[in-house]
Amino acid sequence: NAGVTQTPKFRILKIGQSMTLQCAQDMNHNYMYWYRQDPGMGLKLIYYSVGAGITDKGEVPNGYNVSRSTTEDFPLRLELAAPSQTSVYFCASSYSIQGSNQPQHFGDGTRLSIL
């Protein structure tokens, strides 16, 4: 049972570089999410998707982009990395039953440092 798989696990970027954080799930979940978690803090929603071809902004979308071409994959793109984007990034997915008790399932995270 792979669940939600994120790659890479760690990455160091220089200011101004770009990169894509990969996320894949094999649970046939329609809903997928990207969060960032700063040290000692809770999770902040960056972007989410309710299905292939549909994405929307969360609380903190500036500096990021997403795409959802398939049900399984939901990559997060950083175009011009800034030190403020140093964080741990979590991808999550859930069933598409609104108002249900279905939880979000999380990947192991990508630890990103911008220097």
Added chain:
Amino acid sequence: GQNIDQPTEMTATEGAIVQINCTYQTSGFNGLFWYQQHAGEAPTFLSYNVLDGLEEKGRFSSFLSRSKGYSYLLLKELQMKDSASYLCAVRDWIKAAGNKLTFGGGTRVLVKP
């Protein structure tokens, strides 16, 4: 918007009981989740409440009072492995589309021998 408050840190002794409180303000409550997160790991689902009352799952219980905007997570017979952060997350009707959650800052629980 939503505002979710939890204590930052709590310390308890192995075998004891700890209660982690969570208060929230939301325009249209639609469910509350508790997650456990060990240091350096992903959050994992613990419990869900949408109606008032207590939900029990082994050593862990979660309580909800919608009228007070209040929940707590009760950890009984504490074990060293329970040392972790506990995240309270709320879903409201406005954000229900997409099953989106707003997370509190988390409560770090340290269990001492």
